[in-house]
Amino acid sequence: MRSVLITGTSSGFGLHTAVEVARRGWHVFAMARRGWHVFATMRNLAKRAPLDAAVAAAGAAERLDVTQLDVTQAASVEAGVRAVLQRAGGHLDAVVHNAGVAVGGAFEDVPDAEARRVMETNFWGVLALTRALLPTFRAQRSGRIVIVSSNSAYAGEPANAIYVASKWAIEGWAESLAYEVTPFNIGVVLVEPGSYKTEIWGNSPRVLPENSAYRALMQHLEKAIDEKVLASARDPREVAQVIARALDARKPRFRYPVGPDAWIGHLVRGKLPSRVQRFAITRLLGLHRVRS
Numbered sequence: 001m002r003s004v005l006i007t008g009t010s011s012g013f014g015l016h017t018a019v020e021v022a023r024r025g026w027h028v029f030a031m032a033r034r035g036w037h038v039f040a041t042m043r044n045l046a047k048r049a050p051l052d053a054a055v056a057a058a059g060a061a062e063r064l065d066v067t068q069l070d071v072t073q074a075a076s077v078e079a080g081v082r083a084v085l086q087r088a089g090g091h092l093d094a095v096v097h098n099a100g101v102a103v104g105g106a107f108e109d110v111p112d113a114e115a116r117r118v119m120e121t122n123f124w125g126v127l128a129l130t131r132a133l134l135p136t137f138r139a140q141r142s143g144r145i146v147i148v149s150s151n152s153a154y155a156g157e158p159a160n161a162i163y164v165a166s167k168w169a170i171e172g173w174a175e176s177l178a179y180e181v182t183p184f185n186i187g188v189v190l191v192e193p194g195s196y197k198t199e200i201w202g203n204s205p206r207v208l209p210e211n212s213a214y215r216a217l218m219q220h221l222e223k224a225i226d227e228k229v230l231a232s233a234r235d236p237r238e239v240a241q242v243i244a245r246a247l248d249a250r251k252p253r254f255r256y257p258v259g260p261d262a263w264i265g266h267l268v269r270g271k272l273p274s275r276v277q278r279f280a281i282t283r284l285l286g287l288h289r290v291r292s
């Protein structure tokens with residue numbers, strides 16, 4: 001049985017991925033391939049009930065352990081990895097870096113503490129957990145590092161600068177890391193979802209101070225994003241299936257865009273002159289009509 005540690009499994013992609021991966025070993029057609037034992041982690045164990053219920057409903061509760069792990073707290077990362085490795089007999093096949101947060105708002109309005117919270121989670125958190133696991137992966141000369149990035153890593157987005165920066169940063173880091181760890185038979189994979197219906201939209205603060213110079217832009221964008229992005233957001237179980245596939249694949253791809261918006265972004269990425277790209281996004285969101 002293979003083993004995987006997944007972060008941020010209290011909701012969204014993390015919860016669905018934990019269930020999908022644990023469930024896979026039970027599938028009748030999966031007899032020929034080994035199943036997975038899932039080490040689901042979350043920062044607040046008081047939120048574990050939905051995961052417990054979903055994995056029980058899938059008939060896979062025996063293949064899942066839940067451990068506390070806050071990716072922004074060094075002591076929690078160390079204790080979480082120690083506990084998981086102990087339970088897993090010192091061997092771990094893969095990690096899914098899923099935990100992530102966002103903040104909406106014009107860059108100038110977003111408090112520094114909020115910006116740092118996003119980078120601490122989406123960027124530094126991934127690095128900290130990877131550092132803690134690499135000695136194990138190197139020693140066993142195998143391991144797979146799956147990172148939940150985003151189609152926000154493809155192009156700039158208004159009112160989302162910090163989140164976009166966190167995903168660009170993690171992709172640059174992942175591309176570079178791959179050169180260093182490939183000789184140890186450690187794979188690096190990016191999963192890049194488009195818009196999906198998870199808790200992230202409701203959980204992310206939208207910053208708009210009373211006296212903001214960006215009020216007109218932000219009010220317009222709020223409506224445009226609700227109408228054009230959120231309205232077409234898809235079922236997050238699609239992403240869980242792609243992550244499970246990336247874990248199962250004998251030779252995984254480096255990038256897995258998920259959903260039509262991510263695929264379009266992936267296909268045109270780097271191919272359009274910046275001016276054309278900005279014009280298209282400005283028109284799509286109707287930003288040319290905003291007067292500040």
Ligand SMILES: NC(=O)c1ccc[n+]([C@@H]2O[C@H](COP(=O)([O-])OP(=O)(O)OC[C@H]3O[C@@H](n4cnc5c(N)ncnc54)[C@H](OP(=O)(O)O)[C@@H]3O)[C@@H](O)[C@H]2O)c1
Pocket residue numbers: 007008009010011012013014042043044047069070071072097098099100101121125148149150151192193194195196197198199200201203
């Ligand atoms: N939804 C989308 O449209 C979309 C698209 C592209 C990429 N993504 C990425 O997908 C990943 C999962 O997000 P989601 O959409 O599934 O949102 P979600 O439902 O809000 O899930 C985020 C998860 O991350 C956890 N988390 C936050 N900070 C953490 C920390 N410091 N340590 C450990 N866990 C932490 C949350 O735990 P709590 O419950 O304790 O807050 C929650 O379990 C993120 O990396 C996000 O950037 C999402």
